[in-house]
Amino acid sequence: MNGPPRPRMDAANAALLTDLYELTMAQAYLAEGMREPAVFDLMVRRLPDSRNVLLACGLDDALAHLEALAFPPEAIESLRLLELFSEDFLGYLRSFRFTGDVHAVPEGTPVFAGEPILEVVAPLPEAQLAETFLLNQVTFQTMVASKALRVVRAAAGRTVVDFGLRRAHGTDAGIKAARAAYVAGVHATSNVLAGRCYGIPVRGTMAHSYIQAHEDELAAFRAFASRYPEAVLLVDTYDTLEGVRNVIRLARELGADFKIRAIRLDSGDLLVLAREARRMLDAAGLSRVGVFASGSLDESGIAGLVGAGAPVSGFGVGTRMDVSADAPSLDTAYKLVSYAGHPRMKLSSDKTTLPGRKQVVRVVRGGVAERDVIGLHGERLEGEPLLATVMAGGRRTAEGAGSVDAARARAARELAGLPERIQDLGRAEPPYPVEVSPGLCTQTERLRASLEGSVSRD
């Protein structure tokens, strides 16, 4: 050991990015000989008030983690230092591989409260050790994708660019938020690394600092345009409408060489300024120069602008989308629903779980999703099954190898197949119906009676 690892997840320490109790419980399971297959459901217990639907995301990282999960010597040494683990258990970890199966809804699938987004079927210690990381990635990415689809809906076909990296919660959040937003239909990102990793188009404009560093705004515009003829010019550093006038001056200077794509508004009353800027640009014969808006925007700000007919051709959306500002977490859970072939449940207030391995089906009529049914795995259910086997024996299946582009295409297709009230930004009344199948109802009631009986017997 050469001191503590760098504070950054990498292949050597990824297995340590877990809650301690996963490891203490795994050690206890092994000592007790409890290696039978367990089934854990990862689902969202309740939707945030302001969400009619969620968009499943994060599966790719979840599966990549399970495929790679291992405890190299540095990780073993870190655990030994905690003085909680036996050499037997450390030996088990040394040769650990995840050998289980995962059944999941593909990324880009609309999901609702209570529906398993993924199910892990694996020997109990392995399934337990997967918990923290799977929750971390699936919760966060599903949350951002679910926010971003609202932003895309509000923009009603106009371009949306992700600007959120600077206020995302750390480096991983910046990368994954760009991906989740792209899956949800956002068109591009300012994040160079996310663009490179996922093939997302990368876009940028200019910052106030560039304007400020020059003698005056027109000099800055002139210099930037000479290098980037199709740039987007930021006009609000000093006085927004004077900035627009400077763009018009530049157009006169450059004549046919003027190819600036848009101006960008980043502060003030965006509706008023967009209208006035549009009028000024049109009057100067620059009707092909767009107006791009940014600055604390979210779906409601965008819907307000679009609804008022603001002449805006595109939006830069940052903080509020990438941190899902109105709902910065989801009430996810990873719950044991079966062990050694026997269904399991918990009865904690407001947190009761549905026991047993499951399937979710979506009933579609006339091209529109009508309702979902959560049923037992193997139960005969009418509708399109959502859970597919994405990992078998610790290795991804063909269905588990989905690309970002496939997830994005699926999201567009599946969202368009939801009832309009569910796609809309306002709270859907009634909410999308999610039913529990007769078989699952029976199993739940039977197990509840048996558990309550055993509790009250004491």
Place this chain on the structure above:
Amino acid sequence: MNGPPRPRMDAANAALLTDLYELTMAQAYLAEGMREPAVFDLMVRRLPDSRNVLLACGLDDALAHLEALAFPPEAIESLRLLELFSEDFLGYLRSFRFTGDVHAVPEGTPVFAGEPILEVVAPLPEAQLAETFLLNQVTFQTMVASKALRVVRAAAGRTVVDFGLRRAHGTDAGIKAARAAYVAGVHATSNVLAGRCYGIPVRGTMAHSYIQAHEDELAAFRAFASRYPEAVLLVDTYDTLEGVRNVIRLARELGADFKIRAIRLDSGDLLVLAREARRMLDAAGLSRVGVFASGSLDESGIAGLVGAGAPVSGFGVGTRMDVSADAPSLDTAYKLVSYAGHPRMKLSSDKTTLPGRKQVVRVVRGGVAERDVIGLHGERLEGEPLLATVMAGGRRTAEGAGSVDAARARAARELAGLPERIQDLGRAEPPYPVEVSPGLCTQTERLRASLEGSVSRD
């Protein structure tokens, strides 16, 4: 190149974790010969409504990034693929090192709106390229530390353990939130990797799955206690008070070998359940067994329990602290305040900046901080200066090498020196006073007049 990099920040790609415009602006600056020293301030423009004070955090990662910032061949190749950059500029990046100075408030320092948390002084392209990463880390870590100090305050001396990894926004957020919370006074974390990286005590209890996997709750308690005699037992899987009875049964079974430290409540009415559990444990002669509470807690939930005299000895706090649920971002900015020796400012509505390099002093009377003054660097100001030189010529100074423990000690000391109304959870009236020095006022007004004059002359 062997295809896109893994979607995870590492030494080879960290330089790409940036907004595209930092790179396009840097290329333009270099082409224009603009390499003079620039000063950028990183500050929070406004405090969230529910915050009286922020706790500066994230500096260590910011400095580590600047020290390591480089563009290895894979990064250069990724940039070349964008078809935006000249070979001249890629050559500049190939030998890029950050050579500037950083002046910053040490981690664990209370800060207020408008005060620079750090200032970068470097050749303009270098200072510009630092922007996105510095904002990403300092914003997020300061946000979590500022939330966590409220949780610690509410707990009024009781133990607080960070349980937030599973719903933090990705892997980096999980690691850094544990660190920021520890700096703010949280006592331990469930996050094994954060514990290892930073020397934070690591704690864990048990999950519902452990109980459910066993034949019954008492069998689960018995098995866990045999391996971890001083464990915390989770009692709410089926019926909370029956869970407490099972703990008491176990105590009778084990006699002198019963060393269970606490029971854990994770759902239901925590006040009612804590009182009843306490009464039952005391009646059974188990007064040394504590009651540990968790489940959607934040500072207001904790303050409610503590205020009502709930017999709770410790709290597990997760999601709401790690995502700073009521204020999941800070309104940070990284603004050019000087270039080539000339002060700079912007005038955008509500986003006006104070020009020039600065110092912030804290005026302390009788051991209590009375007010802060933001002044010019070099101006004679009465009070304790907050900004220190933490990096010089691209290398950390002794003052830039602060440890997590030093930051935590500083936070405890400095927070205790704030007026009570600022430490309290309620909104402070009046807020902590932050003044602008005479010298900085004059400079700001002079520059504003000059900029407005130049705008209105056109």
